[in-house]
Amino acid sequence: MQDRKRSxxxxxxxxxxxxxxxxxxxSEDCSLCHRSGFRIPLSPPGDVRLCSRRGKDLLRELFLQNWGAADFLDDRLILLNKIAGMDRRDQVILEGRHIATLWFDITLDQHRLDLEIAGAALLKERAKKNLVVCHDTILKGHIKGKWLARDQIVSLPPSLEEGDSLVLRIGKFSGVGTVRRKDEAQAIRIKDVTQRDFVLSDRPTTLKDTIQANAEHLKRLEREAMAEIREYLSRTRLPVNISFSGGKDSLASLILARKLMPRIDVLFINTGLEFPETVEYVQKLCSNNKLRLHEIRGDSDFFKQAESFGPPAKDYRWCCKTNKLGPMTSFLAGQYPRGCVTIEGRRVYESFNRSSIKAVERNPYVPGQTMLSPIRNWRALEVMLYIHWNGEVLNPLYDEDYERIGCWLCPASLQSEFSRLKESHPNLYSRWNSFLHDWRGKNDLDERYVDWGFWRWRKHPPKITEMADSYGIGLTSQGSMKKEISLQAVRGRSPCGLEYSIEAILNSPQNHPFSSVANALGMLGEAKYEEDMGAALLKTDKGRATVFANGHIMIIAGREEAEELLQKVVEVILRAQMCTKCGICIRNCSRGAITLEDTIVVNQERCNHCGKCDRGCIAIDEAKKIWKGLGAS
Structure with a gap:
């Protein structure tokens, strides 16, 4: 199956x-011997990182399982370079050469290794499994991509499985072969051959030596980053803090910041979904360094919200706004009423979305917060070596082969990391997996929809759609909440014949009393609640609306104005019923017209109907998406 993931x-x-x-x-020159090194070919984006302790154990297990040898990994520094793939896919680099590709098979819930030509040269005399000895007569002419004939094989393993990666020994040559089906039978296709040997150096690689060899480069990185921070801070009098998640990138930024401001305030958002190791790590690091830690906690009940919204997704991260942005907005408003400058550890190599990070940016979701990103152009290996160069200790989860440190159920995680969670934190995994399967059952989805990680998207990318089609897995589901929502409308002249009218029936969730909906309509204009009639009367510059508790909506206005008003009324109803209480709308309202109880509460005397409270609101974002499917009804 073709992989369409972009690099x-x-x-x-x-x-x-x-x-x-x-x-x-x-960089090209070694700080130890002052000689130039040779360039290592890397697939983009080239965000190379150190292989973790657990990652090295995994590689050792796979090399032993596949080829019966793994001694060459001992006392060696291994680098991993993430490349495009269905899930996890890393180039494995040993002594500057790409020896294998490590990837995760979501259909089997296990890691696999594809051997590369340098790995075959390394294993030619070591392999005890999956070794095929060939007659050197096959070396005549171009053989890459050809099939091995039976009479060209001297010996081969007793059994072969589809997809097995084989070491080929062809006289003085080494090769990589792959087991494939040809003419309804198993056959071996030659992937590549080389005459170049791979002899390991007698000098093992160590982290300490690596840091020393890159000392000048690390000093240069530090000088440039600190100069950038110093230059901006010389132009502002706002208080400065640092956002610290407990991950490597924010740790590197913290090290930089402390060299300029030893007692800088540290902001840690404890979403309630952090790994317990991360919470302990952040608290201990700040305590040991006598740093003022602000542990910001939100009131949002994630699992309760997930019952209404469904699981968050890569393209629908409602959880970030309810569990992060909301609490952060409230905290900054109280702690830094005039605004602040926050140093953080975002990097351009992390994703497409972050590839255009600027040195200084205003936070579009948090009013008054300016963000500095001094390590935005650093690679993961630079970050890791910089941390070790400064004698700091990484979050222990990195040793457990977690590439990213964040919420343990984040949809941005790879499926391989959820598989790892099952081993490292079985209780956390069980809780989330149970929720996902309950949600899946309510939406009549295939079990593999959860087990293979398809829940991590609302709109599935081509690679997932293609895979689902090939395995007969349905992807159609709008979530149990959306199944409750429908709109029927009749359009025509108003009863008096002078204006256009729309009469509609909206079926929507009933999470809050109708009085809450009536109050929220005050964001659009002058709203009056008639409790005896179970109705809300809304008057705006563009027309009038009557909304009843049973879902009946009457709009009277000009044709275009009526259609626009119907949309806004429906969106406000859904917003009131689906409010997450994140508090972002409160900070967006400069008139203090919004408070929160069970849902949004509008003070009509203060509200000027500017619509600024919509910015960053997850409920209104969801309402607008739902409207796209309802507006033409």
Missing amino acids: FSPGTSELFWCRKCNLPLL
Whole structure:
């Protein structure tokens, strides 16, 4: 199946290897021997990182399982370079050469290794499994991509499985073969061959030596980042803090900031979904360094919200606004009423969405917050080496082969990380998996929709759609909440014949009393609640609306104005019923016209109907998406 995932190159990403010192180099020259290293070919984006302890154990298990040898991994520094793939997919780099590709098979819930030509050269004399010895007569002419004939094979393993990656020994040559089906039978296709040997250096690679070999490069990174911070702060008198998630990027930023401001305030958003190790790590690090830690907690009940909204998705992260932005907005408003500057650790290599990060940006969701991103152009390996160079300790979860440190159920995580969660934190995994399968059952979805991680998208990308089609997995579901929502409308002249009218029936969730809806309509104009009639009367500059508790809506206005008013009324009704109480709307309202109880509450005397409270509101965003499917009814 063709993989359509795009790669992106946010900047120049070069990596070198010093032959003399046997060490990776962030720039061409080695700070130990002062010689130039050779360039390592990298697939984009080239965000190379150190292989973790658990990651190395995984590689050892897979090499032993597949080829019966893994001794070459001992006492060696291994680098991983993330590349495009269905899920996890990493180039495995040993002594500057790409020896294998590590990837996660979501259909089997397990990691696999595809051998590369340098790995075959390494294993030619070591392999005890999946080794095929061939007659060297096949070396005549071009053989890459050809099939091995039976009479060209001297010996082969007793059994072969579809997709097995094989070491080919062809005289002085090494090769990689793959088991495939040809003419209804198993056959071996030659992937690549080489005469180049791979002899390991007698000098093992160590982290300490790697740091020393890159000392000048790390010093340069630090100088440039600190100069950037210092230059901006010289132009502002706003208070400065740092956002610290407990991950490597925010730790590197914290190290930089402390060199300029030793007692800088540290902001940690405890969403209630953080790994317990992360909470402990953040608290301990700040305590040991005598830093003032502001642990910001939100009141949002994630699982209760998920019952209404369904699980968050890569393209619908309502949880970030309810569990992060809302609490942060409220905290900053109280702590820094005139605004603040926040140093953070976002990097352009992390994703397409972050590839255009600027040095200084205003937070579009949090009024008054200016963000500085001093390590935006750093690669993961630079971040890790910088941290170790400064004697700091990484979050222990990195040792457990977690690439990113965030909420343990984040949809942005790879399926391989959810598989890892099952081993490292079985209770957390069980809770989330149970919720997902309950939600799946209510929406009549295939079990594989959850087990293969398809829940992580609302609108599935082509690679997932293609895979679902090939396995017969349906992807159609709007969630149980949307199944409750429908709109029927009749349009024509108003009873008096002078204006256009719309009469509609809206079926929607009833999470709050109708009085809450009546009050929320005050965001659109002058609203009056007639309790005895179970109705709300709305008067705006563009027309009039009557909304009844049973879902009946009457609009009277000009033709275009009536259609627009119907949309706004429906969106406000849904917003009131689906409010997450994140509090973002409160900060967006400069007139203090909004408060929160069970849902949004509007003070009509203060509200000027400007619509600014819509910005960043997850409920109105969802209402607008729903309207797209209802407006033509």
